[in-house]
Amino acid sequence: MPKKNKPKRVVLTEEMMMIEYEESSKVSVMGFTLADEDMILVSNVLKKLGDLATVRLASISIGDEGMKYVVEGLRNITTLVEIILANTGLESESALTILDLSQNKIEGDGIQHLTLTELRLTMNTIGDEGAQYLCDLLQNTTTLTTLQIGNNDIGEEGIRHFADALKNNKTITTLDLNTNRIKDEGARYLGDALRDNTTLNELNLGSSEIEAEGARLLGDGLRNNKSLTSLKLAGNSIKDEGVQHLLNALENNIILNDLDLARTEFEDGGKKAIDDYVKKTGHTVFTDRDF
Template sequence: MISQPLMPSNKDYHNENLKKQIAKCQPHSEVILTKQGLTDRDMSIVVDQAIFQRKCTELWLKQNSITSPGALILADALRHSIELKELYLYGNQISDIGSHSLAQALASEHSTLTRLSLGSNGITDEGARYFADMLKINRKLRHLLLSTNKIGDRGCLHLANALIYPNTTLERLDLDSNRAITDSSVKTLAAIMKINDNLMGLNVSGCTLSTSSKAQLHKVAKQKTYFSLWV
């Protein structure tokens, strides 16, 4: 059983600068809070001010200091927001524990998120399994970006099993720069491309694939129409 992240205590915590930044954003639009030094304690403010009050459609939280407790706060908001469509968390420390919280939220029938960016968050094969389980249920997510993590061949297999059957709605999967994905995953990746007609983009550049393995994937990709392969 996975450990549940502890919710940060926000008693007597204020971040007036963050509130002012969010207030400048147009309602029903994007809220960009990249590289703002935000922590888990700021996520309650972000949820209240950006997601629920401004009703943002895109939320950019890239390269902050958000960990699994912050992910839990965001995950709870995903269960109740119908406006938020894109969430960018690249370059935080979400980890497998935070991935579990987000995956559970996206498995909810009320989830409306279409793009989730979680590159460079220390996610391993275990986190990939959580997202694979989510993809077996979710019918709204179109782009799942998991680049520059610690996902290997086992995690790749988990995701493939979800995309070969039963998920038919994901359009793009980014696994680039996961160095633990090797030639052992070539048949798995090829199967995804052959069987899943809805997937239109697969990024595995920067993985540990040989020249011959890359050639095999290119051969399969050329047999598809309007398919983008980065390898």
């Protein structure tokens, strides 16, 4: 039987992968339409890249099945520090697959080779179930510092898992949860976690359906927090009441100096609270208005 020729799109993808890898120890695949069988070929290329540092797959339809092939290609690479999987159609099963990749070297002396520091999964649909799998990773990681999981259809239950993980995690410094369905109950979970967390520096909760009560609960959690320096709440309808509660709680917090309150629907009461807070603390509050 004659050998089947590779599709042109796959040949081009492989060539681009190898060129970028040889120049920078990075691999990017973006904007292509690749079938599951194509991902097998991509996986075979990944297996050859012994000191790969970064893999970026963006705006391509991988799906859960294709993700299994990607992980198989990465499984024995001990130099990987960054995985970016943005807008790739991943669902909850892929989160479990990534967890398997991240933990496959934990046993025995392999733990010293677990190097992943950044995981970016923006614009997928892993949901609450996938969030639970990823939080298992957060509970056990000794290297991961950045997790971007914005716009992933995560609700209050998924946020509860993240909050539980944050209470014990000692490595995550940047967490991006923007454009999920956090709501006030999710803000309650995160506020409780922030009372105890001592390592998180940046938290993005933009456009996450948080209202005034959620802002109050976050503020209560941050009142004595000694690590968070940046909080983004843009696009949440916290209004005057939420702004006032939040800033009242933060006025004696000398650590958090970067606060984003753009598009939070505040009016004169919120404006006055922001003015007073900035004068008292000297901290930066970003808004979409000219005061």
